[in-house]
Amino acid sequence: xxxxxxxxxxxxxxxxxxxxxxxxxxxxxxxxxxxxxxxxxxxxxxxxxxxxxxxxxxxxxxxxxxxxxxxxxxxxxxxxxxxxxxxxxxxxxxxxxxxxxxxxxxxxxxxxxxxxxxxxxxxxxxxxxxxxxxxxxxxxxxxxxxxxxxxxxxxxxxxxxxxxxxxxxxxxxxxxxxxxxxxxxxxxxxxxxxxxxxxxxxxxxxxxxxxxxxxxxxxxxxxxxxxxxxxxxxxxxxxxxxxxxxxxxxxxxxxxxxxxxxxxxxxxxxxxxx
Amino acid sequence: xxxxxxxxxxxxxxxxxxxxxxxxxxxxxxxxxxxxxxxxxxxxxxxxxxxxxxxxxxxxxxxxxxxxxxxxxxxxxxxxxxxxxxxxxxxxxxxxxxxxxxxxxxxxxxxxxxxxxxxxxxxxxxxxxxxxxxxxxxxxxxxxxxxxxxxxxxxxxxxxxxxxxxxxxxxxxxxxxxxxxxxxxxxxxxxxxxxxxxxxxxxxxxxxxxxxxxxxxxxxxxxxxxxxxxxxxxxxxxxxxxxxxxxxxxxxxxxxxxxxxxxxxxxxxxxxxx
Numbered sequence: 001x002x003x004x005x006x007x008x009x010x011x012x013x014x015x016x017x018x019x020x021x022x023x024x025x026x027x028x029x030x031x032x033x034x035x036x037x038x039x040x041x042x043x044x045x046x047x048x049x050x051x052x053x054x055x056x057x058x059x060x061x062x063x064x065x066x067x068x069x070x071x072x073x074x075x076x077x078x079x080x081x082x083x084x085x086x087x088x089x090x091x092x093x094x095x096x097x098x099x100x101x102x103x104x105x106x107x108x109x110x111x112x113x114x115x116x117x118x119x120x121x122x123x124x125x126x127x128x129x130x131x132x133x134x135x136x137x138x139x140x141x142x143x144x145x146x147x148x149x150x151x152x153x154x155x156x157x158x159x160x161x162x163x164x165x166x167x168x169x170x171x172x173x174x175x176x177x178x179x180x181x182x183x184x185x186x187x188x189x190x191x192x193x194x195x196x197x198x199x200x201x202x203x204x205x206x207x208x209x210x211x212x213x214x215x216x217x218x219x220x221x222x223x224x225x226x227x228x229x230x231x232x233x234x235x236x237x238x239x240x241x242x243x244x245x246x247x248x249x250x251x252x253x254x255x256x257x258x259x260x261x262x263x264x265x266x267x268x269x270x271x272x273x274x
Numbered sequence: 275x276x277x278x279x280x281x282x283x284x285x286x287x288x289x290x291x292x293x294x295x296x297x298x299x300x301x302x303x304x305x306x307x308x309x310x311x312x313x314x315x316x317x318x319x320x321x322x323x324x325x326x327x328x329x330x331x332x333x334x335x336x337x338x339x340x341x342x343x344x345x346x347x348x349x350x351x352x353x354x355x356x357x358x359x360x361x362x363x364x365x366x367x368x369x370x371x372x373x374x375x376x377x378x379x380x381x382x383x384x385x386x387x388x389x390x391x392x393x394x395x396x397x398x399x400x401x402x403x404x405x406x407x408x409x410x411x412x413x414x415x416x417x418x419x420x421x422x423x424x425x426x427x428x429x430x431x432x433x434x435x436x437x438x439x440x441x442x443x444x445x446x447x448x449x450x451x452x453x454x455x456x457x458x459x460x461x462x463x464x465x466x467x468x469x470x471x472x473x474x475x476x477x478x479x480x481x482x483x484x485x486x487x488x489x490x491x492x493x494x495x496x497x498x499x500x501x502x503x504x505x506x507x508x509x510x511x512x513x514x515x516x517x518x519x520x521x522x523x524x525x526x527x528x529x530x531x532x533x534x535x536x537x538x539x540x541x542x543x544x545x546x547x548x
Contacts, residue, residue: 011505042505043508044505044506044507044508044509045470045471045503045505045506045507045508075471076471076472076474076475077471079475079478080474080478168475171446172445172475172476172478172479173479174449174479175448175449175479175482175483176478176479176482176483177482196319197319197349197350197351198350200350200354201350201353201442201446202446204353204354204446204450205445205446205447205448205449205450208449208450208451209449209450229319231285231316231318231319232318232319233318233319234317234318234319235318
């Protein structure tokens with residue numbers, strides 16, 4: 001299988017790509033990873049200009065030689081190109097498997113809205129730099145290659161629909177042309193590097209959404225590297241999610257094994273076959 | 275005139291209240307400031323529990339003895355109580371003048387949606403601690419007392435409708451029960467203490483809104499204390515607002531004299547009589 005890697009958000013490094021390629025060659029020789037040259041471009045904060053990122057994404061998406069698209073990393077920037085890129089994608093793009101999380105959630109949301117059938121929230125090449133990151137890469141490659149159940153988030157319910165997002169990313173895409181229909185879905189949410197007040201504020205917005213209120217429930221992944229809150233916020237992420245779910249009448253269904261770390265398990269969007 | 279001060283968001287200090295009271299006694303002896311005891315309560319991040327903040331806000335709003343409500347400060351927290359508090363307000367609340375900005379934008383938005391006629395974006399008691407903060411307090415008191423044109427943002431157009439918000443606050447209240455109708459309004463926006471990527475992301479969300487796209491245009495206030503962006507974002511706030519306005523077809527109308535500083539001029543919501 002051939003996987004095309006593109007970087008629609010923040011800058012990505014060649015050395016990181018080499019580490020991921022080496023792991024793939026060792027554990028999944030049947031997988032051929034192709035890092036599009038755009039991955040190594042830099043324009044300010046981003047992995048190339050908006051135009052460069054959009055062109056590379058559309059090129060790999062529409063190229064029938066690739067079986068899958070893997071987002072190199074998150075950071076920030078895919079919302080600047082997602083709507084335009086998705087509008088240019090054809091049947092070859094729809095046939096591919098897509099994997100990413102964090103800022104890539106803007107793209108996963110828009111692709112899900114567009115009816116793409118094989119999308120998943122899970123590790124990206126950049127995760128190789130994390131402690132234990134090799135396991136995250138192996139998990140992602142395993143999912144691309146053979147969809148083993150060990151790679152999946154363990155609480156996915158057979159016959160239920162799922163979607164997974166970073167909290168602030170989801171809050172920022174509701175009400176935009178990227179917003180997917182989440183009716184009846186179990187929503188798995190995670191967050192990183194935000195102060196707790198900002199998480200609380202994003203959950204206000206998120207749980208006020210009629211779309212999110214139509215979800216079957218919310219499961220909370222890890223909320224890591226919480227930034228200092230002065231004074232102390234005094235409530236942890238679980239208290240905060242329970243508060244907003246109760247207020248909005250959304251069932252809170254417990255914790256989820258996802259997050260900005262190497263243990264991040266995979267959540268395929270849509271109906272679970274698990 | 276009697277002004278009731280409440281603190282629907284972050285903690286507020288007694289010493290700060292005393293400084294503001296002293297200024298009022300000196301420059302506006304005709305104004306009687308009453309800091310509700312709730313202003314000095316503390317519950318974690320907030321100036322009291324959600325219940326304490328909601329009760330104080332509703333009590334002062336509905337008390338016919340007060341001519342105005344002044345929000346003590348921003349920070350975070352008014353979105354947790356705004357919808358419930360506004361639902362409990364009657365005619366005495368509607369007759370009052372209301373002033374605040376930053377996190378108080380959640381309340382101003384909800385009150386504007388509810389049709390309250392005398393709302394304004396402008397300085398709050400906490401601004402006294404800023405460099406030159408006394409001028410901000412005097413400006414606010416002047417607005418309450420006599421609506422002098424020098425207190426107003428100088429670019430307000432006679433006969434046009436205006437509204438002013440913090441960028442992230444507006445992004446987070448769109449799509450919630452606090453969202454007001456902004457059709458035909460000139461929108462004045464400001465921001466503080468966010469990295470530029472987060473401002474860009476909030477503007478993506480904001481300019482994707484059909485409601486905001488129906489505005490007459492956007493004017494950009496000051497974007498101050500911009501947090502470090504690694505790597506450098508490479509575009510300043512004006513480039514970023516022009517980018518999103520152009521993409522969304524919203525007229526960009528130039529800069530505005532508002533922001534998280536003592537020069538923050540006042541923007542009455544709705545039709546300008548200036």
